[in-house]
Amino acid sequence: MKAIINVYLKEGVLDPQGKAVHHALGSLGFNNVKEVRIGKQIVLELDETDREKAMKELKEMAETLLANTVIEDYDIEIAE
């Protein structure tokens, strides 16, 4: 089973990496970019067939390791 966890900074948290990319895009002539936010996309291959069990485990993984829940949010997709 393939799952995707997207981890991204919470609204209002400064994103210096996003700012740097935004600035670089501007200097390359891409002038209609209003904002850039950068997050992590974590793709996992799981040895699990039960979707509910997988979702529960993925949530635990996100909460304990993959996301810093003080400044980051995450969403979970089970691909197939």
Next chain:
Amino acid sequence: MKAIINVYLKEGVLDPQGKAVHHALGSLGFNNVKEVRIGKQIVLELDETDREKAMKELKEMAETLLANTVIEDYDIEIAE
């Protein structure tokens, strides 16, 4: 217009970050994870209403700055 560009290592390219996360998940007791791959999710807010023009520009941004196309692939989603 909101767009998302996912940038991720090509198949076969070693992902040390993914390996480290895989190892850490194992030591936390998540034993049914077969593989972990980590990519970047870049969320852009564009001052553009024409989808085709936006897609063309996003492709250019990915090719020129956001992805290292030697080792990375990318996909583009226009959210709204």
